[in-house]
Amino acid sequence: MRQGKYPFVIGFLAVPVTLYSVFVVSPYLQAFWLSMTEWRGIGAPRWIGFANFERLFSDEVFWKAVRHHGVLLLALPLITIAIALFFAFMLNVGGGSRGGQRVGVRGSGFYRVVFFFPQVLAVAIIAVLFQMVYRPDESGLINGVLMKLGLDPIFFLINPNLALWSIIAVLVWQAVGFYVVLFSAGMASIPAEIYEAAELDGASRITMFFRVTIPLLWDTLQVAWVYLGIAAFDAFAIVAVLSVDSGGPDGATTVLAMEIYRNAFVYSKYGYASAMGVALFFLTITFAALTLRVSKRESVEY
Amino acid sequence: MGPQMTTTTTDRPAAGRGSAAGPASTSGRARFRRIRSEVRVLTGLGHVALAVWAVLVIVPILWTFLASFKNTTEIFSSPWTMPAELRWENWGRAWNEARVGRYFVNSVIVVGLGVAGTMLFGAMAAYVLARYTFIGNRFIYFLFVSGLAFPVFLALVPLFKVVENLGLLNTHTGVVLVYIAYSLPFTVFFLAAFFKTLPTSVAEAGMIDGCSHTRLFFQVMLPMARPGLISVAIFNVIGQWSQYQLPLVLLAGDEDKWVLTQGIADISVSAGYEADWAGLFAALSMAILPMIVVYAIFQRQIQSGLTAGALK
Numbered sequence: 048m049r050q051g052k053y054p055f056v057i058g059f060l061a062v063p064v065t066l067y068s069v070f071v072v073s074p075y076l077q078a079f080w081l082s083m084t085e086w087r088g089i090g091a092p093r094w095i096g097f098a099n100f101e102r103l104f105s106d107e108v109f110w111k112a113v114r115h116h117g118v119l120l121l122a123l124p125l126i127t128i129a130i131a132l133f134f135a136f137m138l139n140v141g142g143g144s145r146g147g148q149r150v151g152v153r154g155s156g157f158y159r160v161v162f163f164f165p166q167v168l169a170v171a172i173i174a175v176l177f178q179m180v181y182r183p184d185e186s187g188l189i190n191g192v193l194m195k196l197g198l199d200p201i202f203f204l205i206n207p208n209l210a211l212w213s214i215i216a217v218l219v220w221q222a223v224g225f226y227v228v229l230f231s232a233g234m235a236s237i238p239a240e241i242y243e244a245a246e247l248d249g250a251s252r253i254t255m256f257f258r259v260t261i262p263l264l265w266d267t268l269q270v271a272w273v274y275l276g277i278a279a280f281d282a283f284a285i286v287a288v289l290s291v292d293s294g295g296p297d298g299a300t301t302v303l304a305m306e307i308y309r310n311a312f313v314y315s316k317y318g319y320a321s322a323m324g325v326a327l328f329f330l331t332i333t334f335a336a337l338t339l340r341v342s343k344r345e346s347v348e349y
Numbered sequence: 350m351g352p353q354m355t356t357t358t359t360d361r362p363a364a365g366r367g368s369a370a371g372p373a374s375t376s377g378r379a380r381f382r383r384i385r386s387e388v389r390v391l392t393g394l395g396h397v398a399l400a401v402w403a404v405l406v407i408v409p410i411l412w413t414f415l416a417s418f419k420n421t422t423e424i425f426s427s428p429w430t431m432p433a434e435l436r437w438e439n440w441g442r443a444w445n446e447a448r449v450g451r452y453f454v455n456s457v458i459v460v461g462l463g464v465a466g467t468m469l470f471g472a473m474a475a476y477v478l479a480r481y482t483f484i485g486n487r488f489i490y491f492l493f494v495s496g497l498a499f500p501v502f503l504a505l506v507p508l509f510k511v512v513e514n515l516g517l518l519n520t521h522t523g524v525v526l527v528y529i530a531y532s533l534p535f536t537v538f539f540l541a542a543f544f545k546t547l548p549t550s551v552a553e554a555g556m557i558d559g560c561s562h563t564r565l566f567f568q569v570m571l572p573m574a575r576p577g578l579i580s581v582a583i584f585n586v587i588g589q590w591s592q593y594q595l596p597l598v599l600l601a602g603d604e605d606k607w608v609l610t611q612g613i614a615d616i617s618v619s620a621g622y623e624a625d626w627a628g629l630f631a632a633l634s635m636a637i638l639p640m641i642v643v644y645a646i647f648q649r650q651i652q653s654g655l656t657a658g659a660l661k
Contacts, residue, residue, distance in 0.1 A: 055562040056477050063474040063533055064489060070511065070530035071496055077507035088510075134402065137395040152392055152399070161403045163652055167644050169591035171610035172636045175617040179416070179630070180409050186425045186626065188412050195429075220405065229656050280500060284593040288614045304502045304594070311506045312598060324503035331500050 081321035088315050099322035109323065112303045115211060116330065119218075119279035119302075124272050127219050131226035131271075132264075134162065136256055138227065139234040140242065159231065162224035170221070174288035177217045178204075181289075204291050207299035214285055214300055218278070226271055233267035234260060269342045273335060280331045283308065303327045410637060417631040424626050436627065443631040451605065452612030453635070459521055459596075459608055460589045463528035467585050468578060470529060471536030476566055478537065479544035480552070490541065496534030501594065509598050519603040524596055528589050536581050539657065543577035544570065583647070583654030609636055 082099055084092035103109050138155040165173065180188040181203040190200040203213040237260070245255050261268070283304035287293045293309070294301030303323055311320035416424055417439055418432035444450040478490045508527065509518075517523030547570065555565045571578070593610045600606045607615070613636050616629055644651060 052481065052562070053483065056481055056483050058563075059473040059477045059566075060489065063470040063537075066470065066526060066530045067493065067496070067533050069515075070508065070527050071504065071533070072492065074504035074507035074511055075499055077510075078503050081507060130402075133395070134399060137392075137399060152395060154399075158399050158403060159652075160648055161406050163648075164641070164644055165406060166655060167587060167640045167651060168637060169593065169610045171591070171593040171614045172633065175613055175629075175633055176409055176413060176637075178617055179413065179633070184425070188409060191429060223402070224406075225655065228652050232656060277500075281502075283502070284610075284614075287593075287597075288618065304500075307502050307505060308594070308598075311509070312601070317506045317510075321503075321506050324500070324505065327500050328503045332498065335498065 078321045078324050081318055082325045084318045084321075086317040088317055092318060095318070099319050100326075102319065103322050103326060108298055108301065108306060109303075109326070111298050112301050112306055113330070115300065115302055116280055118211060119215065119282060120276055120334065122212075122215050123218055123222070123279045124275035126215070127222045127226055127275055128268065128271055130219070131223050131230055132261075132268075134158070134223070134227045135230035135234055136260060139231050140255075140260070159224075159228060162227050164224065165221040166225045168221070170284040171288050173217060173221055174285050177213075178289055181213060204289065205296060207296050210290060210296060210300045214282075214289060217285060217289065218282070222275065222278070229271060230264060230267060233264045237263045265342075269338070272342065273338055276334050276338060277331065280304075280327065280334070303330075410641075413630055413637065414634050417627065417634040419627055419630075421626055424630070439627040439631040440635065442625065443628045443635060447612075447616055447625075447628055447632050448604075449609070449612065449632045449635050452607050452609045455521070455606060456590060456609040459524050459528070460586060462521075462525045463532070463589045464582060464585045466525060466529040467532040467536055467589075468582055471533055471581070472540055472571065472574070472578065473566070474533070475537045475540035476544050476570060479541040480570075490537075493534050493537040496531075497538065501531065505594070505598060512599055519600055519606060521606060524599050524608075527595055527599060528592065531595070532585050532588065536585065539581050539584075540574070540577055543574055547573050579650060580654040580657045583651055584657065587651070587655060 081092060083094060083096055085095050085098075086092035137152050138158060168176075179186075181190075182188075183190060183200055183202050183205060185191045185194045185200075187200075189203070194200055202209065204210050241259055241263070242255060245259050250258065281304055282302045286300055286302050286305050287308070290300040294305045303326065307320045307323045307327070310316045310323065415432060418435045418437075419439075420436060423430075423432060474489075474493070478486055478493075512518050512523045512527065515523070517526070551569060551573065552565060555569050560569070591610065592608070593614065596608045596611045600608070600611065613632055616632055
């Protein structure tokens, strides 16, 4: 395998590495530099050191966005994983044992197919869909029913106390099916003998869930947490399309990605937007590192 | 797993289940009774929860399809009833006047070229990185994989300027190249791991037969890597089809070039009080319907393709 190895290697790497360097690596590097400049997009960026970050840390909107990421970071993984774990358990072992084989409840296949479907839809499309579902008058799916029943409509996206939770609900709606499938795959690889042994020892189904399923699924749960956490740091498409005034009402649902977009492409504050990008980067990295550290524990071999 | 819709009920006495439930001794009877009632409560509760969730997923979509055939009066006065007639003109309006047809074609072009390019270049890079030792191999590999850790929004401003400086702003070429570049980290990461698992003996036999490196790749290794390629391709199709922020930034100036997500979101955002709600519902249905068809056909591959990354 010696002859002509280098020309071949270089030939194969040339295009992908060039594309990647031009469109991915160089923008990322430039972003760190741009965050130290003031730049309106025309002429040369002016070096201003850490001034953008000083402004950022006293920017009320920035902290609002960070707080929303905090809420998303706790609520999205907790709710999604809890629901998905319960469903996955029902679909895989909830039906008891049959012929020595643990099976899911009736209709498991159907549920799995239906639950996963929202994952295939684009978030922007889902956001438009839920704009209709949440509409504040009788044309909305939910309020149409409420008002028919003579109840007051709920202002899902207009009430600032409710808006962020309405958005989280949509994110959970989309994500659950994916994690049901993911956890199902993990549960399928847990040997049936372990459940059998636990059952013979008189373990109840609830005990089995907490003492057998969760510990043996720990690695998958950790992956799920990281994925959902990263999703919590994005949330651009859903906020941009679903919320009132893209991040409103009055900043009640805004996220960093939204503010980066707004500062860059509406206000043309490219330097300031880049500083927000750098802040977002450090938040994401800190989260990922913390999760992997905190959740690290001896994985169970089986 | 197929639909396990057999009629066996789970709360039947254990002894009646035949040989599988061996240790049903008299002392165990009380325990079995306890487990049985517990099972009944839990599965009962679980069944309700599963059914409710299925309704939550299906109803908004079904409701959208129904509304796409209604007129505005019906949408407001009777959101829960069937449309009086199938008003296909709503769909026609959305396709032509709201230009969903145009957006749809654009999406197909961009995603088609984007995924083809991603697969070709991703597979080439992954193959070389996985199976050849050379100076800088580790460095290039980590350069690609580290892209998985960076939020796209960090790069958004400079990326916009890079594309603008190359004269590719508001062009499909620009979007396709950017899609390829941003899909490479996962594609290379996944396929490199896959190429590593392929046996070396076949490659060696090919080399002895005088096969060139390039031919070996295209005629021997690529066909062997098919399962992996299909998984990543599905992952990339769904990912690129769903893209919203990149086209929003890179195609903002030319409405004729917009992709479907962007176009539909724009119709919805700019819809005022005089909006054509039926048309919007029809547009939304048009975006959802093909995904239902594709999902119905490739359901299993899509599920394994999308979860493949997480299971690595």
